[in-house]
Amino acid sequence: MPDPFHTIIEPFRIKSVEPLRFTSREEREAALERAGYNLFALTADEVLIDLLTDSGTGAMSAEQWASIMRGDESYAGSASYERFSAVVHELTGLPHVIPVHQGRAAERILFAETVKAGDVIPNNTHFDTTRANIEHDEGVALDLPCSEASDTQAPAPFKGNMDIAKLETVLADNEGRVPMVFMTVTNNSIGGQPVSMANVRSVREVCDRHGTPLFLDAARFAENCWFVIEREEGYQDRTPTEVAQELFSYADGVTMSAKKDGLANIGGFLALRDDDLAARCRALLILTEGFPTYGGLAGRDLEAVAQGLREILQPDYLRYRVRTTAYLAERCWEAGVPTVRPPGGHAVYLDAGAMLPHIPRDQFPAQALAVELYRLGGVRGVEVGSVMFGDAAQHELVRLALPRRVYTQSHVDYVGEVVAAASKNREAIRGLRIVEEPLFLRHFTARFAPLL
Ligand code: F0G
Numbered sequence: 001m002p003d004p005f006h007t008i009i010e011p012f013r014i015k016s017v018e019p020l021r022f023t024s025r026e027e028r029e030a031a032l033e034r035a036g037y038n039l040f041a042l043t044a045d046e047v048l049i050d051l052l053t054d055s056g057t058g059a060m061s062a063e064q065w066a067s068i069m070r071g072d073e074s075y076a077g078s079a080s081y082e083r084f085s086a087v088v089h090e091l092t093g094l095p096h097v098i099p100v101h102q103g104r105a106a107e108r109i110l111f112a113e114t115v116k117a118g119d120v121i122p123n124n125t126h127f128d129t130t131r132a133n134i135e136h137d138e139g140v141a142l143d144l145p146c147s148e149a150s151d152t153q154a155p156a157p158f159k160g161n162m163d164i165a166k167l168e169t170v171l172a173d174n175e176g177r178v179p180m181v182f183m184t185v186t187n188n189s190i191g192g193q194p195v196s197m198a199n200v201r202s203v204r205e206v207c208d209r210h211g212t213p214l215f216l217d218a219a220r221f222a223e224n225c226w227f228v229i230e231r232e233e234g235y236q237d238r239t240p241t242e243v244a245q246e247l248f249s250y251a252d253g254v255t256m257s258a259k260k261d262g263l264a265n266i267g268g269f270l271a272l273r274d275d276d277l278a279a280r281c282r283a284l285l286i287l288t289e290g291f292p293t294y295g296g297l298a299g300r301d302l303e304a305v306a307q308g309l310r311e312i313l314q315p316d317y318l319r320y321r322v323r324t325t326a327y328l329a330e331r332c333w334e335a336g337v338p339t340v341r342p343p344g345g346h347a348v349y350l351d352a353g354a355m356l357p358h359i360p361r362d363q364f365p366a367q368a369l370a371v372e373l374y375r376l377g378g379v380r381g382v383e384v385g386s387v388m389f390g391d392a393a394q395h396e397l398v399r400l401a402l403p404r405r406v407y408t409q410s411h412v413d414y415v416g417e418v419v420a421a422a423s424k425n426r427e428a429i430r431g432l433r434i435v436e437e438p439l440f441l442r443h444f445t446a447r448f449a450p451l452l
Pocket residue numbers: 052053054055102103104105127129130184188217219257258259268
């Protein structure tokens with residue numbers, strides 16, 4: 001920001017707008033009843049502020065829209081692929097760049113080619129789709145978060161880190177059965193918490209000692225790099241691009257959902273060092289995603305991602321991004337609502353378990369809070385607790401994920417007000433019971449009924 005002003009403003013102005021639809025409390029009550037108190041079943045126009053996910057929900061820049069007109073839709077050898085792969089190569093240093101339609105497609109192709117039954121894949125914490133794809137190939141998806149991660153209130157700067165001692169043990173105990181180690185940056189499943197460069201270096205050293213490749217799940221790599229600049233000794237004077245290049249220099253491969261830090265509505269890639277693995281992955285890609293120069297995307301999508309990957313590393317953007325999330329967390333704290341601390345990069349996680357101690361876990365306190373935020377103010381977050389994980393849930397959280405470049409400070413202030421209103425009447429919030437649930441991934445489609 002220009003001296004001497006301190007307000008961190010949105011580093012863009014708005015040239016195209018999308019109207020919001022306001023609903024009455026009665027309309028929201030009716031919508032909740034119809035949706036079986038599952039916010040996934042709401043239609044988007046029933047939601048005022050949609051914080052369900054930061055994935056594919058960002059706003060594209062004028063340059064991205066302009067680049068879309070330059071999209072080359074040639075089936076083979078598209079110029080858009082050349083531009084896309086040049087940007088990914090410059091960033092990651094990896095020679096093989098394989099486009100895919102979104103992050104989980106990269107995971108599916110990679111694991112299909114590398115994971116055998118009984119293989120173990122350690123990660124700081126696997127994202128759901130990463131875990132599911134490994135388990136689909138009968139591998140074991142092992143989470144090795146650092147010890148600070150289990151305490152939602154611990155103020156540690158890099159709670160996304162991996163436990164190095166445990167990694168050492170796992171690799172020693174499973175010689176020949178670990179096709180790769182994964183690191184998720186930032187660590188979404190434990191609150192969007194960053195990983196330090198020192199931790200990545202240590203993981204790399206352990207991998208080198210055991211001859212095991214290291215992969216990054218880079219969905220939110222730029223946010224992670226900004227935390228490194230802000231919090232890690234020795235990085236204050238580096239640019240986000242330099243920090244990102246160092247981060248990727250430790251990796252043998254990268255899976256990327258470009259729907260997050262690619263600033264695009266769709267897209268992703270798999271980037272690899274190993275020639276043979278790349279050839280096998282490309283063969284599989286052709287089977288299900290498309291020819292290797294488009295991988296299930298239109299040429300215009302490749303252009304949007306290439307441009308997005310440049311814009312995401314602008315310091316003014318990242319400063320504003322991380323500050324916005326912290327700002328929302330501060331509004332929640334003012335209202336006496338505990339959140340996972342410190343706030344992560346892409347989302348604020350409300351601690352519904354601590355906020356609603358009168359609702360037992362089997363009555364889903366986080367689902368009850370998510371429903372209440374919608375009922376009061378049309379704000380849609382997502383439950384990350386016993387509905388999503390069943391008995392394995394460690395915490396009862398509501399994630400409020402901020403789409404990139406979409407909402408302004410007044411929208412965030414409004415969300416803060418809605419959270420405060422829910423907090424004021426917290427004793428009146430009641431739990432829910434499940435009346436209908438599918439066999440798998442019940443949080444998407446289960447139906448609930450309110451308890452009296
Ligand atoms: N890895 C991480 C860390 C993610 O957060 C996601 C998606 C994926 C991989 C899969 O990517 O959706 O493009 O196939 N996370 C979204 C979310 C869905 O809401 O956190 P995808």
